[in-house]
Amino acid sequence: xxxVSQDPRHKITKRGQNVTFRCDPISEHNRLYWYRQTxxxxxxxxxxxxxxxxxxxxxxxxxxxSAERPKGSFSTLEIQRTEQGDSAMYLCAxxxxxxxxxxxxxxxxxxxxxx
Amino acid sequence: RKEVEQDPGPFNVPEGATVAFNCTYSNSASQSFFxxxxxxxxxxxxxxxxxxxxxxxxxxxxxxNRASQYISLLIRDSKLSDSATYLCVVKLNTDKLIFGTGxxxxxxx
Numbered sequence: 001x002x003x004v005s006q007d008p009r010h011k012i013t014k015r016g017q018n019v020t021f022r023c024d025p026i027s028e029h030n031r032l033y034w035y036r037q038t039x040x041x042x043x044x045x046x047x048x049x050x051x052x053x054x055x056x057x058x059x060x061x062x063x064x065x066s067a068e069r070p071k072g073s074f075s076t077l078e079i080q081r082t083e084q085g086d087s088a089m090y091l092c093a094x095x096x097x098x099x100x101x102x103x104x105x106x107x108x109x110x111x112x113x114x115x
Numbered sequence: 116r117k118e119v120e121q122d123p124g125p126f127n128v129p130e131g132a133t134v135a136f137n138c139t140y141s142n143s144a145s146q147s148f149f150x151x152x153x154x155x156x157x158x159x160x161x162x163x164x165x166x167x168x169x170x171x172x173x174x175x176x177x178x179x180n181r182a183s184q185y186i187s188l189l190i191r192d193s194k195l196s197d198s199a200t201y202l203c204v205v206k207l208n209t210d211k212l213i214f215g216t217g218x219x220x221x222x223x224x
Contacts, residue, residue, distance in 0.1 A: 031210060042119075042202050042214030043159065056209055091158060095210075102210060106158040 002026060004107035006092050012113045013082055020078045021110045025094030031102060032075050033093040034067055036060065037109075043091055049075060050097070082114045116141055121203050121215035128222055132193045136218045138186040138203030145213075147206040148179055150188050152199045153217065159202055162188075193222045 005024040013019050025032045031050050035043035046065070047057045051072035061067075064082075069075040079086055089109045095102035121138045128134045140148075148165035163170065165177040165186055176189040186203055200217040207213070 033211070035212075040123075040216065042204075042216050043212070045211040045213070048210055056211060058211075097210075103161055103164070104212060105161065108158050 004092055004094050004105055006090075006107040006110050008110055009108060010111045010113075012115065014115050015082060015084060017082055018078065018080045019082060019112065020076055021090055021092075021112075022074060022076050023092030023094075023107060024074045025092070026096075026105060029094035029096045029105075030072070031095045031097055032069055033095070033104060034075070034077050035091040035093065035106075037089045037091060038087075046077075079112075082112075084114050087112055087114045117215070118142060118213050119203055119205055119215035121218045123216055123218060125219040125221050128193050128220070130193055130195060130222055130224055132222075133189065133191045134193055134220060135190075136188045136201055136203075136220075138188075138215055138218075140184050140186070140203075140205045140213075142205070142207060143181075143184060144207055145184075145205040146208055148177075148186050149204040149206075149212070150175075150177060150186075151202040151204055151214075153202055154199050159214075162201070190220075193220075195222050195224065198222045 033048040034046040037043040049069040064080045091109045093104040093106045095104045150162040151159040152162045153159045169178045174191045178187045202217045203215040
């Protein structure tokens, strides 16, 4: 499978715990994005990287959230001290920026439930 | 006001019908436009980009009206497998996508 891969697919945690999600982009893609989607809503942008540089962060990304892409390949999204409001699907996407066009392809997501 | 607005539906149509979805966006600086399809509890999948001149991909036709800040998607000869949520998406001059809440389509036999 050469698509965007996310792990784990599901995560159940108790309020106050830390969780970390991983995303492996399509291999030649240089940009990687994180979105969050709650029931009945479209995905909302969180942050994105070009190679290892984090280029933009949404105001939705509170100080409990941190994302890294240390070697410009896979990325991790960590949520510290989880709250029930963090329950959502966390989607990763990747793209190859080419001639100013960059189509984003999504992974299957990590579904987080905070109890 | 939401940046991208769509009628949530559901649109219930019989097989073979033609159905149209509309979407409006608020930021006139929006540069790129897309339709994504999302099946229940799955990830969004790119259906098609939308160009100013309008574009067609098989049974799907997308139109963009920059003056009215309006995007449409037309599906002809609906199939049962077209049942999904259709997400209208715009991109500004940064690389983040801004999604509408989606329009749910249910095609029945």
